[in-house]
Ligand SMILES: O=C(O)CCC(=O)C(=O)O
């Protein structure tokens with residue numbers, strides 16, 4: 271077995287190969303939600319450099335690391351244009367369609383891309399940049415407050431297996447926070463309680479109807495509203511006792527009334543905070559998050575709002591589309 275690696279740095283030739291590929295594909299499909307593109311992704315991904323593909327496959331199969339970075343893609347700053355003011359009201363395809371394709375190609379080597387009907391107006395590939403008026407929000411579009419550590423969509427049973435973030439620009443080197451705790455260092459009594467369904471994780475605010483304009487998804491927004499209030503307790507740790515997986519979002523979790531469960535949640539939250547590292551993404555980086563092992567967040571920063579702000583693209587990947595079958599419009603639909 272090879273040792274898991276953290277970074278794959280593309281050579282200049284590999285970067286050119288990947289760029290030529292995504293530019294070609296961007297002329298052959300209509301946008302990131304093009305049904306034919308989504309069908310073809312794994313076939314197209316076979317044209318990415320072999321070292322890059324092997325790196326992603328090792329990361330997924332070994333299931334050891336919480337995150338890895340593929341570094342060194344070319345980003346054509348002039349073609350993608352200024353960082354937008356908002357993700358709503360953009361053209362299809364956008365000038366950065368080739369970059370969206372790059373993210374989707376990475377995702378298709380790990381599973382199937384999917385999106386939420388209740389998030390970013392049901393778009394499959396999300397934009398992460400600061401939006402005026404949302405500075406203090408606990409969402410990707412916030413800025414002045416630290417985005418606290420979380421599992422992506424921790425509240426939901428169909429949450430992503432992998433979350434991919436691609437950096438288009440980051441002039442102030444604003445860091446993504448990663449925390450890959452050694453859960454075996456927790457006390458046995460805390461571990462035991464964390465493996466039991468003692469905890470309430472609420473939906474985060476990006477899924478609220480007030481942040482979306484999507485029509486015809488009242489049932490989905492009602493379900494989110496119910497999840498804001500129900501008593502469906504879940505375990506924070508799951509999988510093997512020796513090397514557990516984690517789902518956690520302390521900011522959106524209720525403090526358990528039971529003192530022992532409260533203490534266990536505090537212990538794992540403290541461990542997460544103590545295990546934090548900053549990763550400042552560079553343009554051309556693709557950050558691959560194992561959403562069963564890593565909690566992530568973002569350092570606070572001052573937005574510029576002048577077209578040069580930090581700009582990431584994000585996509586959620588599932589290894590099992592079938593589990594959300596009841597919510598998707600057809601076998602190949604991506605929105606849940
Ligand atoms: O902006 C970042 O680096 C991470 C934001 C985040 O948590 C996300 O996009 O899911």
Ligand SMILES: [Fe+2]
Nearest residue numbers: 420421422566
């Ligand atoms: Fe996140």
